[in-house]
Amino acid sequence: MADKIQISAETRTEFGKGSARRARREDKIPAVIYGHGDDPRHVLLPGHETALAVRNPNALITLDIEGDEQMVVPKDIQRDPIKPWIVHLDLLAVRKGEKIVVDVPVEVIGEPADGYEYMLDQPSVPVEADALSLPDSVSIDITGRNENALPDALILPEGTELALGDLESPVVSIYEPQEQPLEDEDAEAAEGGSPEAEGEQSGDSEGDSDAE
Known part of the structure; x- marks a missing residue:
């Protein structure tokens, strides 16, 4: 508090x-x-x-x-x-007994399901609480999750209410990381060289043959 x-x-x-x-x-x-x-x-x-x-x-x-x-x-x-x-x-x-709205930080608990990663989209959220008992933070548990954690997943201290208007935007996004495909040039290089390079090598060989 x-x-x-x-x-x-x-x-x-x-x-x-x-x-x-x-x-x-x-x-x-x-x-x-x-x-x-x-x-x-x-x-x-x-x-x-x-x-x-x-x-x-x-x-x-x-x-x-x-x-x-x-x-x-x-x-x-x-x-x-x-x-x-x-x-x-x-x-x-x-005043004593008065409720006010303040922004408090969000603490993430746990890790998502295997193969998933997460991003904290809303580092803080507005809450309404007694002025004499304002929370230092609120938490959200993502243990084993494979889908986004919305505001209704926030764990609020007793006597504290969420004062957030948008209840559909994720507080924490849960996602599967995607492998980035190799660029075309990198793929060609991995296969042994680009067509241009092969052509240059072929041309060099023919030139050497003519010289002989």
């Missing part, structure tokens, strides 16, 4: 690029909290502590915002394309 982490935060009162740069110099991450129809709430989070927390993208975080506690889960993590830091976070406010 999702981690439960406590982080102290402070209200953000300055905005703009200059403010964001100062925040980064102080190892702080700008973030916005939204949800439940409330006005967005802008905060600053401790950089290192927050970066560790959101390594699990569905971490349940309890923010202490100057004495006011608010539970949140990450919804969007904006990272610098070059430097190893988080530029901004969008956080979804959640």
Whole structure:
């Protein structure tokens, strides 16, 4: 289940690029909290502590915002394309007993039937679960399978429901690998040479005979 982490935060009162740069110099991450129809709430989070927390993208975080506690889960993590830091976070406010939709990774269990191989088509799927009990992943068992594994084959934790609209696309494709036929030239080479090469050899022999 999702981690439960406590982080102290402070209200953000300055905005703009200059403010964001100062925040980064102080190892702080700008973030916005939204949800439940409330006005967005802008905060600053401790950089290192927050970066560790959101390594699990569905971490349940309890923010202490100057004495006011608010539970949140990450919804969007904006990272610098070059430097190893988080530029901004969008956080979804959640309450105890509330169900939310999050994307979770799919773990494949087992191996398909003999002579078959598999490909994971959907590395993650959306699920709906209690905000306080978000799963870290869901699994799908392909042991002995010789046909595709569809979403109905996913093994979901208790209290978790699939929030996927398309139920016909495979989560895991099961297939028999096909031998690749040799190219024409390779086939000819395997038989002892191409007609052009044989013709050249024949011509060379005749030329040698004339020379004699």
